[in-house]
Amino acid sequence: ETGVTQTPRHLVMGMTNKKSLKCEQHLGHNAMYWYKQSAKKPLELMFVYSLEERVENNSVPSRFSPECPNSSHLFLHLHTLQPEDSALYLCASSQGTGTSSYNEQFFGPGTRLTVL
């Protein structure tokens, strides 16, 4: 539908587990993003990649580790998470960065993460 896919759609993990979220965009975009969406809170930008280089990291705890091997794929590696990390994790992509309709961000459906 949006050209941005995320897997898995749902994930339940313990605090000692290590897991990875995957995002793939089929739109030929050069920028990709990770957002966190918690209940009753605004979307929070976590990471921004442009041309496979990280350009922004909004003070995210080190237990979240992003990886962007190419412009079509983005991963979020998770380890030793806390229950408060339970949220919907959204991936987005855009043609470029900067503020214009040309760089509209297209979102994936998200991964619903529950940390026990």
Next chain:
Amino acid sequence: GESVGLHLPTLSVQEGDNSIINCAYSNSASDYFIWYKQESGKGPQFIIDIRSNMDKRQGQRVTVLLNKTVKHLSLQIAATQPGDSAVYFCADSGGGADGLTFGKGTHLIIQP
């Protein structure tokens, strides 16, 4: 830090009526604003945007109004339909070099 917020968490309207969703922002340096729609189980979807050098922009059945004097943004949906039921977010470009700062969202409920 700066924030973007919505006035109401829930808005209920009759099908066929016009809907107005409001947003207040605090970053006076923001120069680009976007409205997103998020349906249940889906990611946000771009609706319409506006730059600070404009005060009104129209799309298909939607209009965004920007009042820079009072830092207020609104989204008007004409002839609301059941498919308009979703959470609507405003966002601005003040959240960093390339990301967006989102408001909490308003849940639009359509009554038959």
